[in-house]
Amino acid sequence: xxxxxxxxxxxxxxxxxxxxxxxxxxxxxxxxxxxxxxxxxxxxxxxxxxxxxxxxxxxxxxxxxxxxxxxxxxxxxxxxxxxxxxxxxxxxxxxxxxxxxxxxxxxxxxxxxxxxxxxxxxxxxxxxxxxxxxxxxxxxxxxxxxxxxxxxxxxxxxxxxxxxxxxxxxxxxxxxxxxxxxxxxxxxxxxxxxxxxxxxxxxxxxxxxxxxxxxxxxxxxxxxxxxxxxxxxxxx
Numbered sequence: 144x145x146x147x148x149x150x151x152x153x154x155x156x157x158x159x160x161x162x163x164x165x166x167x168x169x170x171x172x173x174x175x176x177x178x179x180x181x182x183x184x185x186x187x188x189x190x191x192x193x194x195x196x197x198x199x200x201x202x203x204x205x206x207x208x209x210x211x212x213x214x215x216x217x218x219x220x221x222x223x224x225x226x227x228x229x230x231x232x233x234x235x236x237x238x239x240x241x242x243x244x245x246x247x248x249x250x251x252x253x254x255x256x257x258x259x260x261x262x263x264x265x266x267x268x269x270x271x272x273x274x275x276x277x278x279x280x281x282x283x284x285x286x287x288x289x290x291x292x293x294x295x296x297x298x299x300x301x302x303x304x305x306x307x308x309x310x311x312x313x314x315x316x317x318x319x320x321x322x323x324x325x326x327x328x329x330x331x332x333x334x335x336x337x338x339x340x341x342x343x344x345x346x347x348x349x350x351x352x353x354x355x356x357x358x359x360x361x362x363x364x365x366x367x368x369x370x371x372x373x374x375x376x377x378x379x
Contacts, residue, residue: 144328146326146328148328149344150331150343152332153347153372154347154348154349159352164199166185167197167296167298169194172185180296196295200282201301202301206276206281206284206285208268208271211261211267211269218289245291248287249287251320251321254286254317257280278306279314282314283317286302296329297328299329299333301332342358349368354367355369
């Protein structure tokens with residue numbers, strides 16, 4: 144993977160997509176071969192330092208009791224491992240996050256408009272596990288939380304599969320903008336192929352192996368497994 148690249152991983156259930164995410168998180172290392180990021184062998188990097196440069200957005204995001212502001216601030220940790228604090232927070236963490244930083248993350252996640260429209264704005268309570276927000280809103284808050292630390296690697300694990308069509312379009316737009324930012328590497332695991340159609344590189348997995356790779360147009364022209372998957376989803 145190269146800096147600034149948007150890589151997508153697709154395939155049937157059980158083919159190894161989520162395993163790729165777990166390996167990129169350094170939960171375990173490959174038994175053969177290695178993963179290189181920006182020329183560095185991943186297994187040779189300090190896991191603690193490496194993970195501070197990585198953010199993950201999952202299919203079912205976890206939000207915590209507290210305000211939207213506090214939930215987004217949790218995306219930042221300092222070099223000593225302390226969680227960030229805000230003006231509302233009761234923690235004794237040594238890192239503070241300004242409202243301007245939080246607003247920038249929300250704008251990048253295409254979430255600022257809806258948060259600003261809430262009566263209490265950033266101070267709005269998310270509720271236990273985000274129950275005060277809709278599914279699309281929770282997902283965009285989770286994206287903002289992942290972006291507030293300006294990660295060098297952004298991992299998206301089926302980040303839109305649980306959303307309705309309209310919410311998916313909004314979140315997809317947010318993810319596309321996040322993928323374009325600077326020299327960030329974005330890796331997306333997706334079932335809905337429409338969400339990764341514009342990826343720089345699409346890897347098709349089958350039986351734990353990459354059987355096809357290329358751009359959307361290149362893979363369609365191959366008339367192989369990827370094209371059949373697109374046809375099944377009525378995607379051209």
